[in-house]
Amino acid sequence: MGHPVGHARRHSLAQRRRSVGLSQDELAHALGIERSTIVRWEAGRTEPQAWVRPPLARALQLSEEQLDDVLHAESASPDAVDRRAFAGLATALALAPLARARTGSQIGATQVRQLRQRTARLRRLDDHLGGMDTYGVYTSEMDATAKLIKTASYSSTTARALTGVFAEQAQMAGWAAFDAGRYVESRRHYRAALSAAKESGDPGLEGNSLAFIAYEKADTQTAAQSTRVAGTRTTPRVRALLHERLAWAYAVSGQVSATARALDAAVAAVNESSHFPEPDWVFWVDPLEIDIMAGRCYTELGRPARAVPLLDDALSRYDDTHSRDKALYSTWLAHALMDADDPERAAYVTEHAIDLASGVGSVRPGERLRGVLSRLTRYGGPEVAAVLERARG
Template sequence: MRTAIRAHDFGTVFRLARSEAGISYSKIAAECDIKPERVGLLARGHGSVTTFEKVARIADALRIPGAMLGLARREWEEPSAPHRALPRHLHPITTEGGGNEVRRREFFKSSAGAGLAVGLPELSRPKVGRRVGSDFPERLRERTTRLRRLDDVLGGGDTYRVYLGEYQATKALIRDATYSEGTYKSLLSVLSEQAQQAGWAAFDSGRHSDATGLYEASRTTAIEAEDTALAGNALAFLAYQAVSGDRQAGIETAARSCATAGPDAAPGVRALLQERLAWAYAVAGLAGETERALAAAESALAEIDDAPQPDWVAWVDRNELSIMTGRCWTELRRPLRAVPALETALAEYDDAHARDKSLYMSWLADSYLAAGEIEQAAAVTSRALDLSAGVASVRPRERLAPVLRRLGGHRALPEVAEALDKAQA
């Protein structure tokens, strides 16, 4: 039991609780606020529990000491030494899930060594009392900016609960604190930005319904905050999800995202939204519309000078536009256009960005296949597999799957056999 607890193997914890202590799954479900069928699935080895709120709930329900789970001492534990209460202005912010920021931070740090959660950078959420001053939203946005850098090197499986916790904490603050009308609008803008970051991590880790819900919440919040750029970006995220199913809906939503942000949006914002529109057109097979949207994105990038841009578009530059151009031409089955754009851009792409680089290499491999360059496609696929190994994102393997299936018809080639064996391993 101790081994299972320290590994956060709650399926084994539940199974032992029933077999050795006679606690029924229905009782565990009721006390831990988990559906009975999910308790049964976990006990049979299917799935895992990773969110801070749920782990804390299980700890309290089963009276598991916090230290065993990487949590702070639970309220029901006897203190080992007298302690003084914190002043009210230093009380941690309670999230909707019932956890708090201090416990959450300790959970992430202590869990990181076991590969259960990503260790947060040494960042503290800005302290705030019941009354929120006008400078607080900007300090909170700066923290959001720093935490966004985790996405440069980690997949959504590692970052989702971090970003979701930030979103929930800000949401609770808005609910419980007092502030001026102007500060309220600024807090809503930060909340919308945080919802988009959490939604992106959910999408990247395969939690598509969670992503949709967060994008929709972000859009509603951005509208209330009168932040048209963020409202437009929320629609762009929704369009990016939609194109894999309803292509026409994806195009319409992407076009609405550009219209919502409007012509007065920052150049970086317009470039990003036009890129997403180009992608929607490309997936639908509309070459002329794709080319026009890419040209619009390039024109917007040319307008960027020293004027400030939102941090959430900081990654959109000429190299990123080259990658999107190559991706679009790959979808349109134009390898002679796709390969040079992707090769040039990827040559400048650092391997530290393993998830994104492996993803983009999947489109390069796809284009090589379309051009009949089987060995080159296999070599690029092999490299993409190396990069994506251990990345907590479902997307690289999802993208590489059809490439690997097509390579399967050429197994007689040594380069292909090596790539296929690597994928199998």
């Protein structure tokens, strides 16, 4: 669908490129320039020179005047907004008032449903924010639910449901702590989630708690236990999530065949149809997610011929607004490209990952990027030198 001329000012350069269906590589090829140049334009570090503006405008289906509007609107694009300011706004929206039960009051299905809906809204903060931004929000919500469990009156059915909600919230708090580099807290929250999940009688929640515990240290035994606990009593996307995390644990330990079997199980599960509703905590699990995990696994196994096509395709469909995750996944692509002896492209990918990771409230992109940059020092060439110089600056 085309975009009305009068709306051009609303788009940043990156947004406009995506709206006409062009990847950065495709736009660079159409203009006869390097992809790294497109990356610099979209990051706002440089502007297109006069000679390239006419063909750029044509490629983006704009007049040159409209292109000028887009370029000048770049600083107001969502990518340039202070993520901390967005964190405050998003958190305020997610924390729409919810009436809390008074001490000793009777609660039932209505209050549990409201609590689940609230938890789902909070969970989506993780799409755009890091654990440094969300940890306090998640722990406060978890603590409030724990207090409700201790002080309110309810039936045994409601008790199991409340405990299940607490398990979800403890998993969210554990993930945020892990993302923020607070590993002692993350393990504590995951253990609390596992205990609550067992008490709730939900095998999927129990399996997911075990998978979270396994993910931190790529523990194959605990990851395998998570799939056994869940068994076939859970929905397809839950099984897909647990099997992809099992695949990750196998890949990190270098078990090629076991990794492939777990990935095959994840693919089969995610493509399975079901009449039962999926829990909200797997809302993000889809074939794209499985492709990304497969690419990461094959990178860890030193199989760039498998990893690069998977990650190239998946990341081309992954929006830059998911900046933390896309920055992270790009580091696996960079490693795979170096394994494939393509340091020039690895440098381009790394530069874009640096842009994406800027200001993200997570320790993980920085940790991953340090490993990529250290490895890039082994290579020469102007593209590699440029990204290394930028990293030093």
